[in-house]
Amino acid sequence: MLEHRAVVLGSGGVGALGALARGVPHVGVVRGVARSRVSAVFVFPGHGAQWAGMGAELLEREPVFADAMAECGRVLEPFTGFSLLEVVRSGVGLERAEVEQPVLWAVMVSLARLWASVGVVPSAVVGHSLGEIAAAVVAGGLSLEDGARVVALRARVIAEELVGLGGMVSLALPVSEVEELVGRWPGLSVAAVNGPGSTVVSGDVAGVEGLLAHCVGAGVRARRVAIDYASHSVQVERVRERLLEVLAPVVPVSSGVPFFSSVSGERLDTAGLDAGYWYENLRGRVRFGDAADGLLADGRSVFLEVSTHPVLAVGLQETLEAAGRFGVVLGTLRRGEGGAERWVTALAEAHVHGLPVNW
Incomplete structure (x- = not known):
């Protein structure tokens, strides 16, 4: 295996090649040292990753992503009443919880599908609040339809009963x-x-x-935080019975991919991700730091945030440093950088750190 790796991006031109030859930094060169037998924990954030236009460029440039988004749109529309693809292209409505949350979920699930298409699949998953719904789907613990039900109906309850409080x-x-x-x-x-x-x-x-x-x-x-409601507080208790009712049809199953819960802070059998779990996910403290510690204890050290902007990277880096562990924290898209160039850069960053990117 070639441990010392570099990728010269097309945007870097001849100057990037010269910088690589001289061993000096350049914005068009991605470098890293790969370790053998590397696999990634897929990390799915909650609020804070959203921005108008997220995913719009990839819809036009990446067929795998576009197909996954179309599939997400089909299962969401009976619960939301809006067109996912129209919202992504226009950015209209993302300031509303009942729109923002389903769209974020769909984009994260579709980005995971895009990573899988180039050979990068999760060895484990972890999510933060809303991100746990995407993690559960990607792990195989929830069907795509049940994931859509949880994210859309829960967001509607939040919008109707908690927003503004x-x-x-x-x-x-x-x-x-x-x-x-x-x-x-x-x-x-x-x-x-x-x-x-x-x-x-x-x-x-x-x-x-x-x-x-x-x-x-x-x-x-x-x-x-750019929301006007208090998730993970006592205010959520007022919607407990309604959430348990609308999410009762959800049928979780055990997944083949390890799921580390930010509700318990530990690895969890996804067969337990029923309506009660998704209420606790909204009401209780998010124990993402405990879940990250559990992943480190399980031998995981490469974290790939599958999102439209890196939200959890700082917390993950802090966790690695506090544990005295070597690790790598990678991202996918960034705010205002959601097209082909950013996607190829993400692939380059994954490749130079040893993830099995199928170019």
């Missing part, structure tokens, strides 16, 4: 410090732990605004 804030602090901090505002709680120094808080509007104002004054790095 709360918000979420991402903090660059460890969970121990955040738990002490949120105790100052009634109605706030820790929503997600993404890594040793990456924590998300959710709760009512007044609490979120108070927390943000405090962080600005204290010099704590914080940003408001």
